[in-house]
Amino acid sequence: MAIDTILDGLNEQQQAAVRHVDGPLLVVAGAGSGKTRVITRRVAYMISQGVAPQRIVAITFTNRAANEMLGRVRMELERHGQDGGGRPLMATFHAFSAFLLRVYGRVLGIDPNFSIFDTTDRNKLVKAACGDAGALPVGLTAAKVGDRIGHAKTRLIGPDQLEQLPGLPEYQRAAIARIYRRYQDLLRENGGLDFDDLLIRGLELLENEEAGEAIRRKYQYLLIDEYQDTNRIQYHLARRLAGERRNICATGDPDQSIYGWRGADLRNILDFQKDYPDAKVVFLEKNYRSTACILKAADSVIVRNRERKEKVLVPVLGQGEPVEVHTLDDEGEEAERVVRIIREAKRDGMGYADVAIFCRVNSLLRAVETSLREAGIPYELARGVGFFQKREIRDLVAYLRVLGNPDDQLALERIINVPTRGIGQLAQSVLKEYAAEQSVSLIEAVRRAGQIERLGKSQASVLRFAELMGRLVKAKDEMGLSEFVKRVIHESGLHDYYQRQSRSPDPDDEDDRPDELSPVANLDELVATAQAFEYDNEKPTLQDFLAQVSLVSDVDTVKTDSDRVTLLTMHAAKGLEFGVVVIVAAEEEIIPHVLAMEDGVEEERRLFFVAMTRAKQRLHICCAHRRATRGSYRRSVPSRFIREIDPKVVKGLDLSSFSRPARNFQFVINPKRTESGTNTAAAALPKCSYRSGQRIYHEKFGYGVIEEIYLSGNRYTAGIRFHSAGVKKIVLDLAPIHPVAES
DNA sequence: TTTGCCGTCCTTTTT
DNA sequence: GGACGGCAAA
Numbered sequence: 001m002a003i004d005t006i007l008d009g010l011n012e013q014q015q016a017a018v019r020h021v022d023g024p025l026l027v028v029a030g031a032g033s034g035k036t037r038v039i040t041r042r043v044a045y046m047i048s049q050g051v052a053p054q055r056i057v058a059i060t061f062t063n064r065a066a067n068e069m070l071g072r073v074r075m076e077l078e079r080h081g082q083d084g085g086g087r088p089l090m091a092t093f094h095a096f097s098a099f100l101l102r103v104y105g106r107v108l109g110i111d112p113n114f115s116i117f118d119t120t121d122r123n124k125l126v127k128a129a130c131g132d133a134g135a136l137p138v139g140l141t142a143a144k145v146g147d148r149i150g151h152a153k154t155r156l157i158g159p160d161q162l163e164q165l166p167g168l169p170e171y172q173r174a175a176i177a178r179i180y181r182r183y184q185d186l187l188r189e190n191g192g193l194d195f196d197d198l199l200i201r202g203l204e205l206l207e208n209e210e211a212g213e214a215i216r217r218k219y220q221y222l223l224i225d226e227y228q229d230t231n232r233i234q235y236h237l238a239r240r241l242a243g244e245r246r247n248i249c250a251t252g253d254p255d256q257s258i259y260g261w262r263g264a265d266l267r268n269i270l271d272f273q274k275d276y277p278d279a280k281v282v283f284l285e286k287n288y289r290s291t292a293c294i295l296k297a298a299d300s301v302i303v304r305n306r307e308r309k310e311k312v313l314v315p316v317l318g319q320g321e322p323v324e325v326h327t328l329d330d331e332g333e334e335a336e337r338v339v340r341i342i343r344e345a346k347r348d349g350m351g352y353a354d355v356a357i358f359c360r361v362n363s364l365l366r367a368v369e370t371s372l373r374e375a376g377i378p379y380e381l382a383r384g385v386g387f388f389q390k391r392e393i394r395d396l397v398a399y400l401r402v403l404g405n406p407d408d409q410l411a412l413e414r415i416i417n418v419p420t421r422g423i424g425q426l427a428q429s430v431l432k433e434y435a436a437e438q439s440v441s442l443i444e445a446v447r448r449a450g451q452i453e454r455l456g457k458s459q460a461s462v463l464r465f466a467e468l469m470g471r472l473v474k475a476k477d478e479m480g481l482s483e484f485v486k487r488v489i490h491e492s493g494l495h496d497y498y499q500r501q502s503r504s505p506d507p508d509d510e511d512d513r514p515d516e517l518s519p520v521a522n523l524d525e526l527v528a529t530a531q532a533f534e535y536d537n538e539k540p541t542l543q544d545f546l547a548q549v550s551l552v553s554d555v556d557t558v559k560t561d562s563d564r565v566t567l568l569t570m571h572a573a574k575g576l577e578f579g580v581v582v583i584v585a586a587e588e589e590i591i592p593h594v595l596a597m598e599d600g601v602e603e604e605r606r607l608f609f610v611a612m613t614r615a616k617q618r619l620h621i622c623c624a625h626r627r628a629t630r631g632s633y634r635r636s637v638p639s640r641f642i643r644e645i646d647p648k649v650v651k652g653l654d655l656s657s658f659s660r661p662a663r664n665f666q667f668v669i670n671p672k673r674t675e676s677g678t679n680t681a682a683a684a685l686p687k688c689s690y691r692s693g694q695r696i697y698h699e700k701f702g703y704g705v706i707e708e709i710y711l712s713g714n715r716y717t718a719g720i721r722f723h724s725a726g727v728k729k730i731v732l733d734l735a736p737i738h739p740v741a742e743s
Numbered sequence: 744t745t746t747g748c749c750g751t752c753c754t755t756t757t758t
Numbered sequence: 759g760g761a762c763g764g765c766a767a768a
Contacts, residue, residue, distance in 0.1 A: 062758080094758050119757085141753090195758055261756065361755055363759090417744095424744050551758065571756045593755055607756080628759090629754080746768075753761090 005080065006045050010038070017282040018042045020249075021049055024242075024276035026227075026269075027251040030313045031298070031613035032289025032577065035251055039223060040069060042249070043088055044076040051221060053077075056088035058223040059096060059238070063552055065225065065575055066090040089219070093234050094195060097202030098547045101193070104211040108204055110193075113405040113543060116550040117187065117194040120389070121410055122146050125190070128410075129182035137175040149180050153196035154231050154263035159184070189441075191407035199233040206240035216243045226574075227252035227272070231263035239275065246276060254309060255302055258571060258607045260599060270309070287313045289577050291320025293649045294619050298612040300646035305602045313613075321618060322651040325642055328624045331585075335371030338582055341620055342377055342565055345580045352378055354579035356566040358611045360591040365567050367628075368584060372565065381567035388549060392498050392519040396526055397549060399488050403472055404542045406443045413442070419497030421465060427458035443469070468492065481540045482530035489523050498523065570611040581615035583608075586623045587636040601640075608641045625657065 007015050014034060017027050018041045029035035039058070047053055060066040070090045091099065102112050117125065126149065127142035136145065152162050163177040187194065193201060206212045222242050224230065227250035230238065242248035252269045260266075273279055287295055292315035299313060328334040342355050357368050365381055372379045387393060395418050401411035417423045434452050435445040446469070449455060449462035468491065475487050489495050498519035526549075533548065534540040566578065570591070585591070592604035612619060623638045638655050647653055 092758065198758085258756075259758095262758080363754075366759095420745070422744075426744085569756065590755095595755055603756095744768105747766095749763105749765085751761105751763085754759100 006041055006048060006076075010034075010041065011286060013282050013284050013286075014038050014041075016280075017284070018045050020280050020282075021046050021051065021221075022247055024246050024272075024279035025249040026272045026276075026279050026281045027249065027284060028269075028281065028311075029251055029253055029284040030287060030311060031253065031256065031610070032287040032313070033284035034286075034288055035225075035284060036069065036072065036575075038284065039225065039249075039251060040072040040076050043073045043223070044080060046221060047077065048080065052086065053088050054086035055218070055220045056223070057096065057219045057221070057241075058088060058090045059093055059225065060090065061092065061226040061229055062575070063092055063095065066092060066095075069225075092551065093202075093230075093237065094198050095547065095551050097198040097205075097237070098193075098551065099544075100202055100205055100215060101198065102543060102547070104205055104208075104215065105201070107208050107211045108201060110201060111191055111405075111407075113191065115190065115192045115401050115405045115408045115411065116198065116547055117190075117192040117410070118550055119146070119150075119195070120394075121192070122150065122194045125186050125192075125410055126179060126183050129179045129186050132182050132186075136179075137172045140172065140176075145176055145179055148176050149183060150194070150196055151263070152180070153194075153200065154233065156200070156233060189407065190409050191405050192410070196233075199231075199237065203233055203237050203240065206237060212240065212243075216241065216245070220245055221247045221249075223249045223251070225251050226256075228254050228257040228266060228269045229259040229262075229264045230268050231259075232265055232268075233263075235265065235268045248276070255305075255311065255606055256574065256610050258574065258603060258610060260603050261596070266307075283311075285312055285314050286316050288316050289616055290613060291315070291317050291617060293320045293322050294612065294615050294617075296649045297323045297619065297645045298609055300649075301605060301612065301641050301644045302609040304644055305605055307602060322649050323612075323619045323621065323645060325645075325650055325652040325655075326620060326622045327638070327652070327655060327657060328622060329626070330624050331367050331627050332371075334584055334622050334624050335368060337622060338368060338584065339371060339375045339377065341580065341582055342372075345618070350579050352563045352565045355582070356568060356573065356576070356578040356580070356614065357582045357584060358568055358570050358573050358614070359584045360570055360593055360607075362569055363629075364585050364590070365569070368567055372567075378562075378564040379567055380562065380564040387522070387525070388552060390519070390522055392494065392522050393526060395494060396485070396489060396523055397546065399472075399492055399494070400485065400542060400546055402443070402469070403476055403488070404546060407441055409442045412446075415492070416446070416465065419493040421493070422461035423458055423465060427455055427462060430454050430458075431462065476542065481534050481542060481545055482527055484542070485527050485530045489527070494523065495520060570607050573614050574610055577614050577616055579616045580618045580620070581611070582620040582622065583611050584622045585627065586621045586639040586642055587627065588639055589636070590627075591639050591641065605641060608639070 007018060010018060014037070017025065017038050020042075027035065027038065029038070043056060043058070046056065058066070058069060060069060067090075070087070073088060073090075089096070098116060101108075101110055101114070105112060105114070123143045123146040126146040130136045130142060130145070136142065148162075152158075152165075157165065159177040159180040162180060163173055165173065187197070206215060219241065222238065224238055229252070238248060238250075250269065250272055254266055254269055257264060257266050257269075273281060290298070295313050295315045302308070326334070326337050328337055338357060342352070345355050346352070357365075359365055359368070369379065369381060388397070395415060398411035398414040401408045402415065405411075413428070416428060430452065431442060431445045431449075434440075434448075434454070435442045438445070440448075445452070446462055446466045449459055449466055452459065452462075455462055472488055472491060475491075476484055479487065529549070530540075530545060533545050537544065566576075568576075570583075583591075586608075591608055592601050596604050621642060623642065624636060626635050628634075642653070643655070645653070
């Protein structure tokens with residue numbers, strides 16, 4: 001076998017990692033040190049040494065990483081003429097667990113048709129649980145309680161323990177524990193597993209003697225990427241899976257641990273050597289990605305972390321250009337600068353795909369998006385509400401879920417009257433009542449609609465719906481997956497329903513983007529996804545398809561190969577690299593984020609470090625003097641992380657403008673807002689710039705003069721004296737735009 | 744029963 | 759500036 005070519009072009013440490021096949025291995029891989037390359041080569045090497053591909057599982061953090069790695073491994077195998085027999089399994093922890101539970105779950109009493117409940121489903125179910133378990137505690141929302149429960153579950157804390165847990169007011173704890181219990185019951189009744197359950201039950205499966213043994217026999221070599229981001233359950237899963245063979249290879253970098261909020265536990269990687277005292281440990285420290293300047297800059301930030309093992313990144317590339325800091329007036333100017341940076345990169349021979357824009361929160365992406373669209377620059381973004389969150393897609397998936405798992409009441413409730421078919425709130429509660437009285441499932445109540453006289457006028461509608469579902473259930477077994485999905489779209493009436501609703505794009509409406517697909521087109525898109533799934537899988541079952549659909553995230557769908565600028569959150573950026581990186585909104589309270597500060601600043605610093613180290617040649621960091629957040633403007637302060645960068649490698653690091661207070665301001669009045677919260681006073685004012693002393697005209701109050709402008713809380717308020725109506729206070733939407741020259 | 748409007752509340756990161 | 763819930767009108 002061509003071992004030489006497998007080891008080709010690898011440095012000494014990399015080779016050492018690749019050649020280690022049996023027994024525990026820890027690869028501590030700094031940013032840009034060629035980790036993925038090592039993993040893929042190692043898989044190829046293992047196979048060349050006679051390990052059967054299907055005995056290998058590689059666990060990654062995102063589906064994107066899994067797919068990418070699978071692609072690269074296959075390329076590697078082809079290169080060595082070994083692509084004949086089977087392929088390694090590459091998946092996320094969640095996907096892998098879901099897969100195991102489908103196959104072996106019966107041992108734990110889990111029906112293989114279980115539905116996967118995502119965060120939205122979870123919160124809805126929590127809400128239902130609140131109804132059953134007594135109302136929500138004051139000051140909490142279903143989503144917050146859902147978060148609490150999820151938080152507890154990832155840490156293997158049950159309702160009883162949660163009740164004992166300090167930290168929350170007592171009345172809340174008791175209520176949350178009660179809701180938690182009810183929620184778990186509801187999940188069971190729905191035949192559903194949430195994201196946490198997938199891992200918890202997966203672990204139970206491995207702890208089960210019979211199933212655990214079978215699984216360990218099947219998967220004898222384990223690779224886990226991003227080990228620093230594993231949580232406690234995943235840690236136990238990994239250890240159980242590795243079992244006594246202990247063929248476990250963990251790769252990761254403590255400096256890139258950015259998922260503490262999700263339960264990730266740095267101890268997992270730090271203690272690897274305690275768990276496996278004989279583990280081989282390889283440090284990859286040579287950085288092949290970034291210029292020395294960028295590395296220096298990133299290093300000068302990360303060294304501020306106190307809870308850190310000292311580590312160096314040795315540059316291989318040359319000095320490069322200094323990191324550029326841009327201080328702008330507001331996000332509009334920032335956007336212009338971003339456009340300029342992109343054009344410059346383009347001019348210097350790079351493609352759009354070489355450029356990425358990062359920000360801390362999704363909501364900031366939208367501002368950048370708008371300006372790129374206006375500038376005619378093609379872009380690709382992973383946004384919070386992506387394809388699988390769209391209403392029509394969730395509707396369709398709900399149909400599929402009910403058809404695959406009749407117990408999935410949550411999905412059933414979603415679609416029972418979508419498209420509207422005359423089964424309103426009243427009819428639904430009658431059905432639920434009946435189901436409760438007879439202790440049958442909701443779908444059974446639907447089937448028995450003929451016997452439920454109470455339904456009155458709706459009875460016929462419910463009967464029609466029952467027939468529809470009956471027909472579709474039959475269709476499921478009679479045709480291929482994508483064919484079936486198409487059938488569901490049409491027969492359910494979803495197609496016509498969304499066809500009717502769609503309208504042609506309005507060219508006058510700036511927010512109406514023509515590149516946004518219509519709901520009907522999105523439905524078709526899911527059919528295409530099903531077709532691709534059929535193509536990729538030997539036995540394409542509805543359940544596996546639904547699992548895939550439920551477990552993909554928006555980061556997974558970002559394509560970095562088309563010629564587009566990439567817009568990402570810093571979290572989503574992990575594992576990627578770009579020629580030019582622009583970090584926008586590097587301001588206090590954004591990065592580090594206010595809400596993250598209670599857990600300390602170190603994880604935020606690591607996040608910033610991750611963002612910086614994505615850059616190969618150029619790194620730009622932007623911060624603005626003021627920024628619009630949720631409709632009004634705030635002054636901002638440059639992120640402390642900017643000040644932490646070694647000045648020797650930075651250009652434009654003059655932040656003095658931030659300490660100078662502006663004296664005369666211009667303001668935009670938000671037509672929607674006034675002091676009282678009603679729309680009356682400001683509604684008649686055109687949205688444009690104003691400044692104090694300026695005469696204005698107001699439809700209702702007539703002429704007036706802006707008398708004073710002051711800051712109340714985060715908002716600026718203008719006192720305007722109207723000739724007819726005296727002084728009115730109007731909340732302004734905008735803080736200073738430009739200091740106006742005094743004349 | 745459905746639709747649309749208005750007011751309220753929130754506001755991190757993701758499998 | 760958006761999501762969602764409640765409420766009133768069609």
